[in-house]
Amino acid sequence: MDRWLFLDSDPAPGAENMALDELLLERSELRHGVPVLRLYSFDPPAITFGVHQDPERIIDLDAARADGIDCVRRITGGRALLHEGELTYSVAAPVHGTPFGSGLNETHLAISRALAAAISSLGLAAEVSRGREISRPNGNPPPCLSSVTRCELTVGGRKIAGSAQRQTAAAFLQHGSILVRPGSGRIVKYLRGSWDSLEGRITTIEGELEAPVDDSVLRRNIIDAFSEFFDIGWELLNLTEGEKEWVAERSREKRRETETNLVREVNSP
Numbered sequence: 001m002d003r004w005l006f007l008d009s010d011p012a013p014g015a016e017n018m019a020l021d022e023l024l025l026e027r028s029e030l031r032h033g034v035p036v037l038r039l040y041s042f043d044p045p046a047i048t049f050g051v052h053q054d055p056e057r058i059i060d061l062d063a064a065r066a067d068g069i070d071c072v073r074r075i076t077g078g079r080a081l082l083h084e085g086e087l088t089y090s091v092a093a094p095v096h097g098t099p100f101g102s103g104l105n106e107t108h109l110a111i112s113r114a115l116a117a118a119i120s121s122l123g124l125a126a127e128v129s130r131g132r133e134i135s136r137p138n139g140n141p142p143p144c145l146s147s148v149t150r151c152e153l154t155v156g157g158r159k160i161a162g163s164a165q166r167q168t169a170a171a172f173l174q175h176g177s178i179l180v181r182p183g184s185g186r187i188v189k190y191l192r193g194s195w196d197s198l199e200g201r202i203t204t205i206e207g208e209l210e211a212p213v214d215d216s217v218l219r220r221n222i223i224d225a226f227s228e229f230f231d232i233g234w235e236l237l238n239l240t241e242g243e244k245e246w247v248a249e250r251s252r253e254k255r256r257e258t259e260t261n262l263v264r265e266v267n268s269p
Contacts, residue, residue, distance in 0.1 A: 001231055001232060001233050002034070002099070002230070002231065002232045002233070003034055003232065003233050003234070003235055004034055004035045004036065004037060004226070004230075004232045004233075004234055004235070005033075005034055005035070005036040005037070005234070005235055005236070005237040006036070006037050006038075006223065006234045006235070006236055006237060007024075007036060007037070007038040007039075007236075007237040008038075008039055008040075008219065009038060009039065009040035009041075010040075011040070011041045011042065011043035012040065012042070012043065013042070013043065013044065013046065013070050013251075014042055014046030014047075014048060014070035014071070014072035014083070014254075015070065015072050015251040015252075015254040015255045015258075016247065016251045017040055017042060017046070017072075017088070018048065018072050018073070018074055018075065018254060019246075019247045019248075019250035019251040019254060020038070020040075020247050021038070021074075021075065021090045021092070021173055021175055022075050022173075022250060023239075023243055023246055023247050023250070024036050024038060024090060024092035024173060025075065025092050025166065025168070025171055025172075025173040027092065027243075028092045028093055028094050028170070028171035028172075028173075029168055029170045029171045033094070034093075035091060035092065035093035035094075035098055036090075036091065036092045036093070036237055037089065037090075037091055037222075037223070037226060038089065038090045038091075038092075038237075039087060039088070039089055039219050039222065040088050040089075040090075041083075041086070041087060041088060041215070042070070042083040042084070042086075042088070044068050044069065044070060045068075045069050045070070045082060045083060045084035045183065046069060046070035046071065046072055046082075046083050047059060047064055047069055047070070047071045047072075047080055047081065047082050047083070047187065047190060048071075048072055048073070048074045048080070048081055048083065049071070049072075049073055049074065049079070049080045049081075050073075050074060050076065050077045050078045050079055050080070050164065051073060051074060051075055051076060051077055051166070052077060053073075053079065053080065055071060055073070055258070057192065058079075058080055058191060058192055059071060059080060059190055059191060059192065060190050060191070060192060061258075063189070063190050064190045067190075069082070069190070070258075071258050072254050072255075072258055073254065073257060073258075074164060074175075075166050075173065076164035076165055076166040076173065076174075076175065077164055077165070077166070078162075078164035080187060080191065081162065081177060081184065081187065082183070082184045082185075082186065082187035082190070083177060083184065084183030084184050084186070085179065085180055085181040085182055085183025085184060085204065086177040086178055086179050086180055086181075086183065086184055087177075087178045087180055087215055087218055087219065087222075088175065088176070088177050088178070089115070089175060089176060089178065089222065090173060090174065090175035090176075091111055091173070091174050091175070092171065092172070092173045092174075093171060093172060094170060094171050095167065095168075095169070095170060095171055095172060099230050100172075104165055104167055104172075105151065107165070107167075107172055107174060108151040108163065108165060108174065109128065109151050110229075110230075111163070111174055112128045112151045112152065112153060112161075112163065113128060113229060114222075114225045114226050114229040114230065115153060115161060115176075115178065115222065115225070116128055116153055117225040117228070117229060118218070118221040118222040118224070118225035118226075119153065119155070119160065119161070119178070119205065119221075121221045121224070121225065122205060122209065122213070122217075122218070122221065123209065124155050124160075124205065124208050124209070125155060125156070126153050126154070126155055126160065126161075127153065127154050127155070128151055128152075128153060129151065129152050129153065129154050129159075151163070152176075153178075155203055155208055156203065156208070158200070158201060158202055158203040159179075159201060159202045159203070160178070160179050160202070160203050160204065160205065160208075161176055161177060161178045161179065162176050162177055163175065163176030163177075164176065178205070178218070179202060179203065179204045179205065180204055180205045180206060180213055180215065180218065181204050181205070181206045181207075181213075182204060182206075182207070184202070185198040185199065185202055205218070
């Protein structure tokens with residue numbers, strides 16, 4: 001039985017959450033160590049946008065700021081996502097010598113199958129999607145939740161979890177959102193262009209069960225599903241003081257980037 005590291009994070013702002021995920025990728029690159037599973041949430045709600053996206057082009061940053069929503073860039077690809085009413089996960093691991101396979105699709109599929117098992121253990125029929133796309137109004141990129149790409153999770157044909165990944169020569173990071181209760185769908189309020197409601201395209205765990213869900217139960221189910229799927233045991237990950245300082249500094253850098261964009265957005269003619 002292999003051993004993985006587990007990090008159960010307290011709710012945190014977007015910059016801290018994304019900086020910590022970047023740290024986990026860097027640890028895997030430098031140390032070639034064991035895989036890490038992290039579970040976390042966002043407080044306050046935050047919009048993350050993909051590493052190659054231009055936030056000014058896709059997001060009304062002034063409207064998001066007025067509603068108390070963070071905006072921060074991810075290190076992974078994909079499109080804008082509002083983190084609200086969800087449980088977020090990340091997996092960081094070396095590319096070689098792990099049970100995921102060597103390519104993006106293989107790792108994505110393996111992790112998605114474990115997550116599908118965790119959601120299904122609540123009594124839902126979660127499936128790994130083959131993928132579908134939608135049109136782009138005025139050429140604007142659609143929000144992450146508007147389409148289901150390969151290896152993402154659906155219930156009854158509607159998206160219930162989305163993921164993004166970054167792979168380097170030595171390691172990879174995959175993180176994503178499991179929709180527990182309503183919230184993430186209101187990203188359409190902050191996107192440039194005109195977008196219809198996502199109500200018919202997404203669903204939530206609580207919506208499907210028609211009952212509240214204790215996040216601690218879902219976290220436990222995820223841990224159990226990963227344990228069984230990958231045949232692993234767990235050790236808690238304790239960050240060093242140096243790693244905590246790295247995350248704090250990286251968080252400040254990510255905030256400065258967003259603040260610069262916000263100033264430009266507010267002052268633009």
